[in-house]
Amino acid sequence: MDPVRIVEVKEAVLADNDTAAGNNRKKLSGQRTVLINLMGSPGAGKTSTLLQLIRRLKDEFRIGVMEADVDSDVDARTVAAAGVRAIQLHTAGLCHMDADMTRRGLEAFGTEGLDLIFLENIGNLVCPAEFEVGADLRMMILSVPEGDDKPLKYPLMFTVSDVMLINKIDTAPIFDFDIEAASERARALNPDIRIFPVSAESGEGFDALAAWLAGFVRERRGER
Amino acid sequence: MDPVRIVEVKEAVLADNDTAAGNNRKKLSGQRTVLINLMGSPGAGKTSTLLQLIRRLKDEFRIGVMEADVDSDVDARTVAAAGVRAIQLHTAGLCHMDADMTRRGLEAFGTEGLDLIFLENIGNLVCPAEFEVGADLRMMILSVPEGDDKPLKYPLMFTVSDVMLINKIDTAPIFDFDIEAASERARALNPDIRIFPVSAESGEGFDALAAWLAGFVRERRGER
Numbered sequence: 001m002d003p004v005r006i007v008e009v010k011e012a013v014l015a016d017n018d019t020a021a022g023n024n025r026k027k028l029s030g031q032r033t034v035l036i037n038l039m040g041s042p043g044a045g046k047t048s049t050l051l052q053l054i055r056r057l058k059d060e061f062r063i064g065v066m067e068a069d070v071d072s073d074v075d076a077r078t079v080a081a082a083g084v085r086a087i088q089l090h091t092a093g094l095c096h097m098d099a100d101m102t103r104r105g106l107e108a109f110g111t112e113g114l115d116l117i118f119l120e121n122i123g124n125l126v127c128p129a130e131f132e133v134g135a136d137l138r139m140m141i142l143s144v145p146e147g148d149d150k151p152l153k154y155p156l157m158f159t160v161s162d163v164m165l166i167n168k169i170d171t172a173p174i175f176d177f178d179i180e181a182a183s184e185r186a187r188a189l190n191p192d193i194r195i196f197p198v199s200a201e202s203g204e205g206f207d208a209l210a211a212w213l214a215g216f217v218r219e220r221r222g223e224r
Numbered sequence: 225m226d227p228v229r230i231v232e233v234k235e236a237v238l239a240d241n242d243t244a245a246g247n248n249r250k251k252l253s254g255q256r257t258v259l260i261n262l263m264g265s266p267g268a269g270k271t272s273t274l275l276q277l278i279r280r281l282k283d284e285f286r287i288g289v290m291e292a293d294v295d296s297d298v299d300a301r302t303v304a305a306a307g308v309r310a311i312q313l314h315t316a317g318l319c320h321m322d323a324d325m326t327r328r329g330l331e332a333f334g335t336e337g338l339d340l341i342f343l344e345n346i347g348n349l350v351c352p353a354e355f356e357v358g359a360d361l362r363m364m365i366l367s368v369p370e371g372d373d374k375p376l377k378y379p380l381m382f383t384v385s386d387v388m389l390i391n392k393i394d395t396a397p398i399f400d401f402d403i404e405a406a407s408e409r410a411r412a413l414n415p416d417i418r419i420f421p422v423s424a425e426s427g428e429g430f431d432a433l434a435a436w437l438a439g440f441v442r443e444r445r446g447e448r
Contacts, residue, residue, distance in 0.1 A: 041265050041266045041267065041347070041349075041370075042265045042349045042370050042371075042374055042377070042378060043265065043367075043369060043370025043371045043374060069377055070350060070377070070378060070379075070380070071376075071377065071378075071379055072376045072377045072379075074373060074376055074377060075377075093350075093354070093380065095319060095348070095350040095351045122350065123265075123349065123350075123377070123378070124319070124348055124349070124350055124351075125265075125266045125347065125348070126294060126317075126319040126346065126347075126348055126351075127319045127348075127350075127351065130317070143267075143369065144369075145267060145367065145368075145369035145370075145392065145395070146265075146266050146267025146369075147266075147267045149298060150266055150267060152295075152296045152298055153266065153293055153294070153295065153296045153298060153299075153347070154266060154294060154295075154347070155294075155295055155296075156294070156317065168369065171369070171395075171398065174395065174398070
């Protein structure tokens, strides 16, 4: 008789995911394509942030955008209208992108000839943080109306991200948001996190962010 | 030889969850306790909404609050300071409350003698919508800074909720949020959804919401 077999579903899934993420990274690296995983709550300003960055980066880099959504096509249309290649990925209700879904997206997209790909993840401050997709950079957005206590309540996202944007800074006085306190809370979790206060509405802060990002992409592509 | 066995993990989990949710409902019903599942994105204003409602309802009802968080204790402390019983539930990283976690919370809380329990779910517009916990009422919050397009992008939450609060309405002009458009998009998914525009900051709209909620709780308790 067989002993009872216990399958640790979540750990197996995460280990498989790490392997798939490594494969994505290897493939993109071979093409000298840089992948950025953009994460944040619903309405944090992910799409508006992409529009600000595309405007500043599209003359230097060939950019593609993969828009992940549980259901709609709104964001891919918006981004395509900004003059870059865009594709919509539907997760069929799933709350995050994983590495295999990203692979399928990259294959459907056809990524050769692209220097820089943004993956706009599902609007969610919890689940996307758990799943590596094979990105060169994890960039998250905390928007001012969400509150400066969010690093305390959703710590994993702040721990795994390389870059944190504090968006909608023009509304900081209205929402009594303390940019310094939010930054300190994020740094307590992740001392290396780079923080850029921005407003995707007015464009404030995006010249500095785009300049840093361009340097990052150049360096990554140079190494390959 | 055995044929390959395929386990539909997600469906099995959801079927088990529905059974557990039914058990929660039965148990609470026997005690004449009403359970409200409060959901919304991080920073939508769930805790502030509870504070406004507690102030208006605590003289009539014995209220308890279960605060679910992936990690912190911030909200339970805030709510307890408002003079009601509160307990903190940690999901250990999980992105939603399910029915069995709710059962464990209810047991640890000790719910006899309570008329009304609020479960503040994890800040997430995707996953909590998938899991019944056995509540009498599902109440969700869409906050103005998130944008009036959110019903298009996260349809399940709007489909399964009985009540939608549009919070932070005082900031509608700043964020170019169209309350009518958001309401129509929600009603297209769920014609029966009740919509209350509120501001948990100023208290606007909460007298109407609390009056409706008090009627709902009285009626439910009367049926039992």
